[in-house]
Amino acid sequence: MSRPLCCQNGFTCNTKGNKRMTADQYAWWRQALKLAGGYRELTHDQLLLLAPSADSPESGFFRNRPFKDAPLVPVAIWRDAAGNVICLQGGKEAEADKVWNYACRNPISEALYHSVTAGEPWPDEPPSVAKEHNLPPKTGDLHKDLTAELAAEKETVEGFLKKPISTQEQADQAGVWAKRLSGIANKADEQFNVEKRPWLDGGNAVDDKWRDLRTDSKDLAKKLKKHGEAWLKELDRLEQDRQRKAREDAARIQREAAEAARKADEAKAVPSVGTGLATDFAAEAAREADRLAHQLADAEREAQARPVFAGRTGAKMSLHTYWVANITDYGALVMALKDEPEVREAVQKIAGRIARNKDAALPAGMERVPDKRAA
Known part of the structure; x- marks a missing residue:
């Protein structure tokens, strides 16, 4: 791989990659990259954690969309020896202020920048x-062009679906795909819809023409999301375990902090006599209480939930909670719904409808449970 951009622009780096300058202009990017995990998009809360503010361009490596629905391109931002901000987007000079609004949320590693470049x-x-x-080249016939594109996508997707997702990159690909x-x-x-509008009386022909193209592409998209569901559920399980352990740590530190505060209060009440040992003990107790208070604040932040998803902005795949019916007593439920027509065939459908309305009162014999699915 070619030399890091920081070296290419006249900054001398030591073996750890830190620039010998009056200030490390890449510090914000390194912190953002650590939060992003290599190339993943930063959340709003993660941006708020970063300092200084992400309101103005920071030096580093990012990716950006030059305009809506445009392909992602690599971005490099740095300051020269005179302090001028230099920005390269897709290998071409660009205005850092215009690039920054999207790029700040998408830090990437220097290695990935050079790889994509x-x-x-x-x-x-x-x-x-x-x-x-x-x-083949586009024909101008949208149906023919999309059909050819879908056929190629379908062949590749079916191969992808034959193996379980085992890496974050594969899960991200599934979401974007x-x-x-x-x-x-x-x-x-x-x-x-455009073609059918003038043909309301003869719409069946248009229905037949587009049915496979519409349904197959949607079905493949659903299969991809379903394919990533097991991976996302495992990530969700790990996140729940992490939060549980973090809450336990916070509770333990809270107990320790309370005990330290109590000892500090007791130490303050001891008269300062003799060699001053009582005064020293009181000061030490106060310092320990203050240290644990700061540690408790860090532990409580660690216990906060972190997002679980695959893909990127506009193409994210995450677990959504759906409320479904779990019938616990079929006989009791049938009796509760005895006035509904064809009760035995319709009871699950009716229970499902009730379950989806989270504010609805549940009749005897059923409960509302969450069902997480890739979406």
Whole structure:
């Protein structure tokens, strides 16, 4: 890999990568990169944790969309010896202030910056079907072009679905891929409606033409999300365990802090006589109480929930909580719903409808339970 950008621009680095300057201009980026985990998008809460504020461009490596729905491009920002802000976006000079609004949330490693600049794909980017399947040039016929694109996507997705997701990069790819397939479905839906509007009396022909394209792309998107569900649930389980342990640590530190505060109060009441040992003990007790108070604040922050997701902005895949019916006493439930027509066939459907309304009172014999699914 080529030398780091900080070295390419005249800054001397030691073996740890720290620049010998009056200040480390890459400190904010390093902290952001640590929170992001390499290339993942920072949440709003994570941005608030960073200091200084992310309101103005900071030196580092990022990725950005030059405009809506544009492909992601690598971004490098740094300050030269005179303090001038220099910004490269996709290898071309750009205005850092215009790039920063999106780029600040998307720090990447220097290695990834150079990799993408050299032509390698983003780690969360699904395979390019245009390259792998040698898609023909666009014909201008949206149906033919989307059909060819979907056929190529379908072949690649089916291979991907044969193996379980085992890495974060694969989970991210599934989320972005599902978004890409949903995009095909959306284009098909839009054109479908345009073509059908003048043909309300003869709409069946249009229905037949677009049915497979619309449903197959949506079904594949759903399969991709379902495929990533086990991975997301495991991440959710680990996060729940982490929060539980963090809460236990916070509770323990709280007890210790309370005990330290009590001892500090007792020490204050001891008269300062003789060699001053009582005074020293009181001061030490106060310092210990203050240390534990700060440690408690850190532990409480650690116990806060962290987001679990795959993909990126506009193509995120995360666990959503859906409320479904769990029938605990079928006989009691049937009796409670005895006035409904065809009770035995409809009872699960009715219970499901009730469960989805979280404010609805539950009849005897059922309960409302969460059901997390990839969405």
